[in-house]
Amino acid sequence: MRRTLKSSRALRVLVAILLASEGSGCKSPGRNDADTTAFRDDFGSAITFDTPPKRIVSLNPATTEILFAIGAGSRLVGRTHWDSWPDSARFVPDIGDALRPNIEAVLGAHPDVVILYASNDNQGVADRLRSAGIQTVALRIDSIAQFRRATLHLGKIVGEDARARSVVDSVQLTLDAVRAATAGLPQTSVFYHTWDSPLITIGRNSFLNELVVIAGGRNVYADIAQASPVVTLEDVVKRNPDVLLVGPHTAASILASAQWQAVPAVRAKRVFVFDTNVVGRPSVTLGMAAVNIAGLLHPGAIR
Amino acid sequence: MRGSRWVALVALLALASIVALALGVIPLSPRALWLALNGDGDQTAATIVRTLRLPRTLLAMLVGAGLGISGAALQGALRNTLAEPYLLGVSGGAAVGAVLAVGAGVSIALLPVASFAGSAMAVALTLYVAHASGTRGDPRVLIMGGVVVGAFANAAIMILLANQSANTVRGALWWMMGSVGDATMGNVVVLAGYIAVGGAALIVWARELDVLALGDEAAAGLGVEVDRAMRRIFLAASMLAAATVAAAGLVGFVGLVVPHLARMIGARRHRPMIVASALVGAILVVVADVIARTVLPPSELPLGAVTAMLGVPFFLARLRKIA
Numbered sequence: 318m319r320r321t322l323k324s325s326r327a328l329r330v331l332v333a334i335l336l337a338s339e340g341s342g343c344k345s346p347g348r349n350d351a352d353t354t355a356f357r358d359d360f361g362s363a364i365t366f367d368t369p370p371k372r373i374v375s376l377n378p379a380t381t382e383i384l385f386a387i388g389a390g391s392r393l394v395g396r397t398h399w400d401s402w403p404d405s406a407r408f409v410p411d412i413g414d415a416l417r418p419n420i421e422a423v424l425g426a427h428p429d430v431v432i433l434y435a436s437n438d439n440q441g442v443a444d445r446l447r448s449a450g451i452q453t454v455a456l457r458i459d460s461i462a463q464f465r466r467a468t469l470h471l472g473k474i475v476g477e478d479a480r481a482r483s484v485v486d487s488v489q490l491t492l493d494a495v496r497a498a499t500a501g502l503p504q505t506s507v508f509y510h511t512w513d514s515p516l517i518t519i520g521r522n523s524f525l526n527e528l529v530v531i532a533g534g535r536n537v538y539a540d541i542a543q544a545s546p547v548v549t550l551e552d553v554v555k556r557n558p559d560v561l562l563v564g565p566h567t568a569a570s571i572l573a574s575a576q577w578q579a580v581p582a583v584r585a586k587r588v589f590v591f592d593t594n595v596v597g598r599p600s601v602t603l604g605m606a607a608v609n610i611a612g613l614l615h616p617g618a619i620r
Numbered sequence: 621m622r623g624s625r626w627v628a629l630v631a632l633l634a635l636a637s638i639v640a641l642a643l644g645v646i647p648l649s650p651r652a653l654w655l656a657l658n659g660d661g662d663q664t665a666a667t668i669v670r671t672l673r674l675p676r677t678l679l680a681m682l683v684g685a686g687l688g689i690s691g692a693a694l695q696g697a698l699r700n701t702l703a704e705p706y707l708l709g710v711s712g713g714a715a716v717g718a719v720l721a722v723g724a725g726v727s728i729a730l731l732p733v734a735s736f737a738g739s740a741m742a743v744a745l746t747l748y749v750a751h752a753s754g755t756r757g758d759p760r761v762l763i764m765g766g767v768v769v770g771a772f773a774n775a776a777i778m779i780l781l782a783n784q785s786a787n788t789v790r791g792a793l794w795w796m797m798g799s800v801g802d803a804t805m806g807n808v809v810v811l812a813g814y815i816a817v818g819g820a821a822l823i824v825w826a827r828e829l830d831v832l833a834l835g836d837e838a839a840a841g842l843g844v845e846v847d848r849a850m851r852r853i854f855l856a857a858s859m860l861a862a863a864t865v866a867a868a869g870l871v872g873f874v875g876l877v878v879p880h881l882a883r884m885i886g887a888r889r890h891r892p893m894i895v896a897s898a899l900v901g902a903i904l905v906v907v908a909d910v911i912a913r914t915v916l917p918p919s920e921l922p923l924g925a926v927t928a929m930l931g932v933p934f935f936l937a938r939l940r941k942i943a
Binding site: 398399416511512513514515516517538547549551552554555574575576578579581 | 644645646664667668671672673675783785786787790791794795799801802804805913917918919920
């Protein structure tokens with residue numbers, strides 16, 4: 318008698334929890350957004366899909382990589398000159414630039430849908446493609462949050478909703494794990510080297526700034542909002558970063574340069590090379606990028 | 621030109637250099653600057669001054685001197701006070717040569733040679749067009765021809781950059797607007813060599829410039845072979861401009877403004893004119909570079925944009941006077 322009562326109470330609690338979680342899941346705005354086939358893209362155009370597209374042109378290296386990751390790579394019939402990830406992207410025809418692409422080349426690929434990078438340069442391109450009767454989706458992917466949103470939208474568009482969710486979740490789990498591993502460690506101040514002449518680094522609005530923070534670092538140029546500001550070497554000396562994060566082709570030339578010796582971190586040979594296979598694109602490798610950077614900034618914290 | 625004015629020019633150049641070494645994101649007092657130059661005191665200040673500001677200031681000085689001499693020689697030979705390497709298309713041609721050379725992977729020491737080839741072609745084309753309106757050309761036809769040759773050079777560079785990544789294009793545009801930000805002692809030594817040779821040649825040929833100023837017939841009567849003299853003066857002036865382009869990109873209007881300033885302080889004959897133009901040019905570009913790197917910290921302005929801001933009003937005033 319007592320046992321039955323106990324178990325039925327447990328059952329009621331379980332049912333209550335299930336109901337509660339289901340209810341909150343439906344109300345969550347992020348999930349709701351991705352659940353509808355209709356949404357507004359980053360140029361504010363209403364997007365609706367009746368059937369998943371069979372021929373896709375992706376004019377942004379990040380969206381090309383995401384489409385491959387969610388299993389729509391075989392449907393790509395065009396990409397930009399700069400799309401080199403994953404390796405199989407090479408077999409997709411090269412259509413040219415991501416900004417102001419050649420519209421005739423895009424039309425020549427006979428796409429059902431064109432995925433554009435939502436930069437002002439592409440506003441006219443989107444208008445002309447739509448007036449030519451091509452479904453066009455403009456997505457801005459400049460931050461981790463925008464990567465999540467774009468991936469869920471792309472999943473809906475190509476009918477690979479579940480895979481899109483699992484890609485987003487796995488990136489998020491990795492980012493959370495890195496954040497947890499570096500939490501409480503002393504922050505390493507970082508100068509991230511993007512380009513040499515002019516000297517370009519990352520500002521607060523770059524997704525790389527987000528990654529540096531997650532990896533337990535502090536970008537010395539986080540006070541500048543611009544994503545890719547031009548700075549002077551003298552100012553880098555003044556800000557005195559603990560370490561430099563540079564690409565593989567740059568490290569040797571910086572260490573050998575007389576000018577760069579003015580930066581104490583360079584004299585101390587604290588110039589670390591990030592892995593360009595995972596760092597540099599706001600895409601499915603964001604989690605691995607955080608792991609890579611955290612491993613450079615806090616060796617030992619990441620296994 | 622009086623002796624006191626020479627002393628004043630040298631003193632001004634010294635003052636501008638001291639200011640250039642002292643100012644920046646970390647400003648230094650005269651005492652801190654002295655310590656830094658000797659490698660004493662604050663080590664950060666010492667490395668900033670010795671490895672960044674010193675080569676940069678020296679390169680700015682040499683760029684100014686080279687462009688000043690080049691402008692003085694071109695203005696003298698053409699008897700045209702609007703002549704200037706940038707406006708004659710010389711610099712644009714040099715830039716095409718340099719971009720092609722960088723694309724082909726040529727070493728830094730030979731970069732001026734490639735620029736020179738480009739500038740020689742551009743100047744030949746400009747002079748050929750202007751020749752249709754007389755031996756030395758109508759000043760306006762000459763400038764028009766030069767501007768169009770320069771526009772062609774720009775277009776050629778844009779075509780060369782068409783397939784490059786966004787950052788390469790941004791870098792190339794930056795370089796075309798001129799900058800001494802990448803100065804190293806290596807650049808300084810290379811440019812100093814080219815300027816010593818070109819400047820010495822023009823100082824030796826300064827008497828021919830004086831005679832050419834009297835007019836072609838008078839010059840021929842005084843035993844100067846006009847065409848030959850013109851050709852070698854053009855070659856030397858183009859080489860100077862090309863060497864500065866290879867070292868610092870396109871820095872416009874210095875060659876235009878500087879000879880006028882030299883004339884204003886009393887340089888008449890071409891020998892003092894060339895030396896004074898070198899000094900005035902050096903002062904002007906050192907000051908322009910201080911403005912370029914201190915106005916908008918932590919970023920900096922392209923040097924060529926600053927010199928254009930200073931030079932364009934001057935050019936327009938001259939043009940109005942001629943018209």
